[in-house]
Amino acid sequence: MKKVLSFDIGGTKIAYSIINEKGEFLNEVIKVSTPKTSSGIYDLLKTTVKGLEEEIAGVAIATAGAVNGQGTAITSHVGNLPEGYNKTDFMSLTAKPVLVENDANSAAWAEYSIGAAQGCNNAIILTLGTGVGSGIIVDGKLLKGKSGAAGEMHFPIDSGHKRVCGGCGMFDCFESFASGTGLNTNAREYMGADATSYDVIRGLKEGNHQARAAFDKWQGYLAKGLIMLANIFDPEVIVLSGSMAKFVEYDKINAEVNSQILTQPFKLKEAAFENNAGMIGAALLLIERLDHK
Ligand SMILES: [Zn+2]
Secondary structure (H helix, E strand, O other), X not given: OOEEEEEEEXXXXXXXXXXXXXXXXXXXXXXXXXXXXXXXXXXXXXXXXXXXXXXXXXXXXXXXXXXXXXXXXXXXXXXXXXXXXXXXXXXXXXXXXEEEEEHHHHHHHHHHHHOOOOOOOOEEEEEEOOOEEEEEEEOOEEOOOOOOOOOOOOOEOOOOOOOEOOOOOOEOEHHHHHOHHHHHHHHHHHHOOOOOHHHHHHHHHOOOHHHHHHHHHHHHHHHHHHHHHHHHHOOOEEEEEOOOHHHOOHHHHHHHHHOOOOOOOOEEEEOOOOOOHHXXXXXXXXXXXHHOO
């Protein structure tokens, strides 16, 4: 059975483990703080790879930032990682095959291969956290675009609120309504200056009307975005992941959104994986490539 070393590189933590072709972890996931310099990150990767090189068929890397179509290098700036990180020469980590993919795309591939979107050749995986990320599967392939940046969930969804999006700087962008940040903004609008999304979720359970209004606004704008995505991509499934996914009222939004789309109905589902989907997806992408050689 093939096994590869898989990393997930983010702005605060780097996680890694050895994963087999079924997407199973063969040892404990190790997490370390992300070094403060790009050379520090490279050295950490190199040392880790060196220690495990004998037992692995290759190295998979899920990373923040857009990644080129060959899976070899980052094509964008990566704001939450040190300067110069986007120039990292991942291919020089080892003589064995190395594959790099964006973390949201990697997580989407995990859901498509063995998770909530399994068997669905057209699927969208939306990650609802501080921002909104996505991975889009079209006809069984990751949608990459010319620079690997396809699937940015920044499009105008409303013109009346004049919210500025922290991600793109536009007014009233989808991300500024459907993210956790969006629910925090609603919390302040409906429940007071100190309120947060936690107050909204707690208030919902207690039957608080302001909390319900704040939540419905968040979920309503999420639904508007889902209608747009379903009409454009005609997916079989849209999977929600990230810290906010567990709060969505799936039955209600499934019915609401499917009654308003022009395409055939799709299923709205919660993701099968939580934190480690990026590592699993990158590993499976690499193993698939090894199998086709
Ligand atoms: Zn935006």
